[in-house]
Amino acid sequence: MESVATSESCVGKFKKADKTRRSWSEREEELLIQALKEASIQGWKSGNGFRPGYLSFLENRMKVALPNTNLRGNPRINSKVHVWKKLYGSLVTILSRSGVGWNDTEKTIEASINIWEALIKADNNARSMRHKRWIYYHDWCEIFGNDRATGEKAEHFTTAVQEVLIMTPEVPNNIGMSVDDLFSVDEGAAESMSQSLTPSSRPTSTANSKGKKRKQVDDDDGAIVEAINNFAIITKDTITDLIKQLATEKEADDEKMRNAQENLLMVMETIHELSEDEKVIVIELLVENPAKLSLFLRLGDSGRLSLARRLLRSS
Template sequence: MDNHNNLNASQEPKGRRRKWEAFEEEVLLSVLEDFVARKQRCDTGAFKQGTLIEIAKAVNVLCPNSNIKATPHIESKLKKWKKTYSLVFDMINTSGFAWNDVKKCVEVDSDDAWLSYVQKNKEADGWRSKPFPLYDRFAYIFGKDRATGNVAETPAEMMEEQSHAQVGASDIGGENVVSSMNQQSQQSTPSENSQRKRKRAMGNSSDGTEAIISGLKEFYVESGKRMQMVTEALVQGTSNHTDIANELEAMGLSPMDQIDALTLILEKPQNVGVFRAINSGLKKVFLKNLASLRYRLSQR
């Protein structure tokens, strides 16, 4: 049986939903962003099953003993997140609706416009002016405009483009209008465009595969480096940990929290390797995870 199965299929009874901790969701978001940056996501904004397994591996390294599976845990979490993203995306792309990038929420021009929209879209009820700080991250992760297939923009980028468009419109003269009409008359029909896109897609399939393989190689090289650091920590369990103590102090923790955090990290050599390997943004999340794990074990 494939060794990946322990990260791919859950052994939990059907009907039981996994309760995600806040730090686990933060880790998953960070890992997804990393995979998107490495071009490990499909053009549709989805992740293949094999990629989900690799994501589960990364999450379990950062969340020891969490036993998070690719299926159903990560798969269902992504489905839920994408549904929420799509809901907000549709609203801010509706006439009379706008995104407030300061308050991170959907705003509507009038009560009538909102009531009319909610009558047709029941799930939107309650989302008016509701803070949604994760939207920009969701847009980056899920990545594609569902309606047009273009790369999804953050609300801030959309607002900036609208501003530029308004300035440009005031400068348009008769010659520009004629030029624009000529350009439109020379454009291909939708069917011709779709045929060309299909041909390009077929021609570039091998290039896409090579890019995926290259990205996976890069991921495994990076994972290998981190595993090497973990191995070194296992072998050199009594080595100097001044660097960790200094980093905990730089994180702004209180003296007592620094001592507790250092104790947690040094309890297991692999914790030392993981702490040194992950980026600074995940270190606090990792410490919270260790503290939460110790508490759960103490309650058994």
């Protein structure tokens, strides 16, 4: 069986292999999957990922199972989890497209040639995902859940801030300030910077300084203060727009979830192999995990029954 570790190469930017990268065995990957599930159960999971310290937890679990392992939280385990989460996000995105299905027996993505061409046109990374077997997809759904969605919002916000730093055409950004510069300044440094940016607070170098030089200094200070003021205004407008966008997206997501739940209820009525109590349990589990709910609705009759029984066994 092809190890999912080999599928890391499907991400475009990893085409050139890092000679220092360590290969994972199937046994190691399976143990890490189990450790991640334990971490979720034991409260290491946060709203959009895992809480600080979870890498030490994973490392200890790997050491217990493999006493002679050289796997450490950083960089090996951290890198592996990052790659898995990125692959999971790509899979969820592809499977959410119309005309794309999931083969639960082969653990592969199913789509027509035309659909694949459209997917590859939108994202060239999809080309190498076509014939891969994603044997850990169900596990990733259980581990990562909805992490990907919130992560996207964070990336959009970061992009927005970076664009704001370009300023406007009327106020060139000549101060060389980056996102890290803005958010790494402590209160004392901020106060000092504020004082240094006040035109009237900058002392003259000598009592006989030329008026032209003084004017240039004041002009420079004034330009910086104006740039910062513009940055504050643009940031406020950007955040306001983002809040409106998120609210609109939430309404759309809520409507989509309601439709999915209604479809789920209708589909469950057609599964006669389960008792009413079992159906209720399956419905509750699927509603709590939108990724699995989406997968369930895409499967055929036998696939739905198989997934339902799997959920019942794990509940």
